[in-house]
Amino acid sequence: YGEFNQRIDYVFKVVLIGDSAVGKSQLLARFARNEFSVDSKATIGVEFQTRTLNIDDKTIKAQIWDTAGQERYRAVTSAYYRGAVGAMLVYDITKRQTFDHVARWLDELRGHADRNIVIMLIGNKSDLGSLRAVPIEDAKEFAQRENLFFMETSALEATNVEGAFVTVLTEIYQITS
């Protein structure tokens, strides 16, 4: 992961959004530190975590912002979105309501963020397939219609988490460079 004394070519701010308890903080923990905790509490005080990675011979520092529980009160502020070049819009594949709210999150995001922001729709908790409440086709259709990237992930099993972040960061890099 991040190395000491490394030359950084780009810093990209990416925000995590979506309903409470869909797994945003665990996706971040998995991507930034390769960790997962079953009993995750709302992160207090920590605004973002970083991970440095290489894309196309460039050193990219990804600065990933987490809502730290503010989504419960719909209090995600415009400061949160400011300067973001990427967004991970997360729902829980076992909770239909969290998918039904995705359109609302997208409106909020598009109202606050840069118009070129790269957005990945994420259906998290793919390890809980037997409890699935959101058909993958519904999400694919929505993503296609709204011009979003889409992946199902499991922060628990580390499925597609790397892929989702790297896809967004690579797209941002290609737009930026």
Ligand code: GDP
């Ligand atoms: P947040 O409120 O969106 O930040 O959600 P958290 O990351 O705090 O996760 C909410 C709950 O879902 C916690 O109990 C996590 O352990 C659990 N969780 C998160 N990701 C996954 C996953 O991929 N699979 C399963 N089975 N549980 C998950």
Ligand code: MG
């Ligand atoms: Mg959280």
